[in-house]
Amino acid sequence: MRRDQRTGDHRHSLPAQAPGPGNLPLELTAFVGRTAELAALTAALETGRLVTVTGVGGVGKSRLAVRAAAAAAARGGAWLVELSAVRDPDLVEHAVADALRLTDHTHRTPRKVLVDHLAGREVLLVLDGFEHLVEACASLAGDLLHRCPGLRVLAAGRRPLDTGGERIFPLAPLPAPDAAALFADRAAAGLAGFVLDEGNEADVAELCRRLDGIPLAIELAAGRLRALSPAQLLSRLDDRFALLTGTRRDVPPRHQTLRTAIGWSHELCTAEERLLWARLSVFCGPFDLDAVEYICTGDGLRADDVLDVLSELLAQSVVTREEGPTGVRYRMLDTVRAYGADWLEATGDAARMRRRHRDWYMGLATWCELDWFSPRQARVAELVDVELPNLRGALEYCLTEPDETHLGQYLAGSLWFYWVGCGRLAEGRHWLDRALELDGDHDDSRLKALWVLGYVAVLQGDTAAALAALQECKDEAERTGSAIATAYAVHRTGCLALLTDDVERAETLLRSALDQYHELGELNSNVLMGQVELAMALAFRGEIADAVVLCEDVRQVCEDHGERWTLAYALYVLGFAAWTRGEPATARELVMRCLALDHAFHDLLGTVLAIELLALFTAVEGDPAEAAVLQGAASRIWPSVGLPLFGSGNFGRPHALCEARAREQLGDARYEDCLAVGARLTPDAAVSRALRASSGGKAKTRRLPLHEGRAGDGLKQGELRPGQRA
Incomplete structure (x- = not known):
């Protein structure tokens, strides 16, 4: 921390992310002032389990909450849940699960998943930007706090949650010295050589006073120094004040002040910049240039001019730039976006912009579905992750606008690869259920949503829902003559039969x-x-050679097309087959590759199946303790997937054989101790441990051919013969 010689302000150096688990963002600019508030909020978190920071938009609630969370992080970490882009109250629990990096394939409610995860942990949860979702957030926070004794919640919004046990922490605007220091810091960042001196001190102080010490307003004003001096800024603010404030007596003065700051910045924009600002408000999250050029052009804004106009909005801090795995993207602060949305409504162009937004993301989903079967599969997964807020916005539009239901059904169905392949079954089920509750007038869209719902329900273990959806799909497909929907319905019904041992x-x-x-x-x-599922069925019937032929064919096609998700399951079957043939080294290599691929796609089902098989390999190779640890790790993952091993004797055989061997060698007490060690591992740690053990980096194993089992080992090659019950 350093002290400014002129203002006396304490400017806090930028900290690293809080140690331990969590997702708090790194600070990119100095944290100015708020020393007393930070200490008080940190103390409040030590004595209260629910603390809500309240204040006007732009006053710095989010920044203070994140800084306090970093200081007060629990052993289980501090986790930020950004809710400003969430519009559907039913998705609040999904957003919290996403922030906690939870993946759940079961039919459990998201709230049950959260309770099960948080019940035994010490975690600080930061709920930011919840004011439009108060009832949903209050219900969730109250329930979680009641059932999870180690949980604390720090909320930041424009109003309290109004729930039991809440401690309200009102945040006032910055006092004059801190406000001036903030202006100077942000001005120097955008205008090389700017310093607060005798020539501009008075103007800056008056400017900050007129802006009521609201940090967002001050930062917007500082961003204008590229074009105007502090004196000119003050003069222009005087000119606009009467115009942009005081129009509604029921609006708090500080709300008027913030609107003045944003509106004044809006007035300083060119006509094209104001037009783009308004149109950008249709985005629900980060967006890229291609989307802007498609959605926002026309009627006064040429596509060729978009980049230049967007660059000006970036320079004025109306839009911010960020880089990620999918490239450069842009985002608007929620308050700035809301201001643009008001102007968009005033222009009468909001409906057209929302349709164009829907069209773009419908096209994106269609392209991603096609490109999933390609070498770009991993990039598709990353892209949909980033675009999920906008895809949610498109889904919401389709399911709430008249005559758009069929498009919502199509979009929810087209994202099957993401729901199933990237660990999003619960959210996929949410959208598919909503879409199919509505009557659409396009058979093809509804049929697609039905078979995808059936697929999701199969993997969740919801047999009744799966059968109902797939039977309806098959009946309607036959009635309308849709051969492709009939094929998908039959396929997924076969998958259900496989998982239930038929x-x-x-x-x-x-x-x-x-x-x-x-x-x-x-x-x-x-x-x-x-084809892989058919190979599994054949392997379970003892027809190993035929199963291998099918999966080798799948492997070749996957290699030719760059497909990796299905390849992982083919490798699982090939690894199982190699083990039964007495080729343990080959089997382990295949299943290790399977595990790495599944984990990369966040596919918990494939991940836990691979860990179960590697546990068996490890037991037979001479390390029953490590095998039990891996089984314990799998036992932690299964509740997020569904019924352990689907309740299937066929899928459960490796687990049963491994447990029998490990218990025999370790004894019940030590076996249970090793299980407990594994059950404490996170999925990431479990995968890392399984792969290290498999490569000889951690576990001390001796690779034994199946026929070399020692006396008392209790497991030899013949005991994994397909078709036998464990």
Whole structure:
């Protein structure tokens, strides 16, 4: 921390992210002032479990909350949940789960998932920007605090949550010295050589006073120094004050002041800049230049001019720039976006912009679905992650506008690869259920949503919902003559039969679906997954050679097309087959690659199946303790996937054999101790440990051919013979 010689302000050096787990962002600018408030808020968090920072928009609630959270982080970490882009109250719990990096494939409610995760942990949860979701956030926070004794909640919004046990922490604007220091710091960042001196001190002090010490207003004003001096800024503010404030007596003065600052910055923009500002308000989260050029152009703004106009808005701090795995993206502060939305409504162009936004993200989802079956699969997953707020906005638009239901059904169905392949089953179920509750007038869109819902429900273990959706899909597909929907319905019904140990029926249905796909010329990840599922059915029936032929074919097609998600499941079956043939080194190599791929896609189902198989390998190779640790790690993951091992004797056989061997060698007490060690591992740590153990980096294992089992080992090659029950 350093002290400014003129203002006496304490400018806090930029800290690293809080140690330990969490997702608090790194600070990119100096934290100016607020020393007393920071100490008081940190103390409040030590004595209260629910503290809400309240204040006018732009007063610095979010910044102070994040800084306090970093100082008061619990052993389980401090986790920021940004809610400003969430519009549907039903998605609040999903947003919290996303922030906590929880992936759940089950039919449990998101709230149950959160309670189960947080019940035994010490965690600080920061809920930011909740004012439009007060009831949902208050309900969730109250329930979690009641059921999770180690949880604390720090909320930041324009009003309290109004729930039991809440301590309200009102945040006032910056006092004069801190406000001037903030202006000087931000001005120097944008205008090289700027210093607060005798020539500008009085103007800056008056400017900050007129802006009522609100940090956002001050930062916007400082951003104008590229074009105007402090004296000119003050003069222009005088000119606009009467025009932009005091129009509503029921609006608090500081709200009027903030609107004055933003409106004044708006007035200083050119006509094209104001037009783009308004149109950018249709975005629900970060956006890229391509989207801006498609959605926001026309009627006064040429596509060729967008980049220059956007650059001016960046220079004026109306828009911010960020870089991530998918490249450069832009975002607007929520308050600035809301101001633009008011102007967009006033222009009468809001409906057209929202339709164009919907069209762009419909196109994006369609392209991503097609590109999922390509070498760009990993990039597609990253792209949809980044675009999820805007895709949610498009879904919400479709499901709330008249005559748009069929487009919502199509969009929810087109994102099947993301719901299923990237660990988003619960959210996919949310949108699919909503879409199918509405009547659409396009059979194809509804049929697609039905088979995708069936697929999601199968993987969640919701057999009744899966059967209902797939039967409706099949009946309607046959009635309307949709051969492709019929094939998908048959395929997913076969998948359900496989997971419930009805292997003969699974084989019949999967072969039928694959024949139909072949006749239709269909080739994609779904078709290849059907081939892998058929191979699993054959392997469970003891037809290992035929299963290998199918999966080798899948592996070749995946290699040719750059597909990796389905490849992981083919490698799982090939690893299982290699093990049964007495080729442990090959089996381990295949399953290790499977695990790495599944983990990269956040596919918990594939991840936990691979860990279970590696645990068996580890037990037979001479380290039953490490095998038990891996089983413990798997036991922690299964509740987020569904019924452990689907309740299937076929999928559960490796687990049962591993447990029998480990218990025999370790004894019940030590086996249970090792399970407990594994159950404390996070999924990331479990995968890392499984891969290190498999490569010899941690576990001390001796690779034994299956036929070399020692006396008392209790497991030899024949005991994993397919078709046997554990």
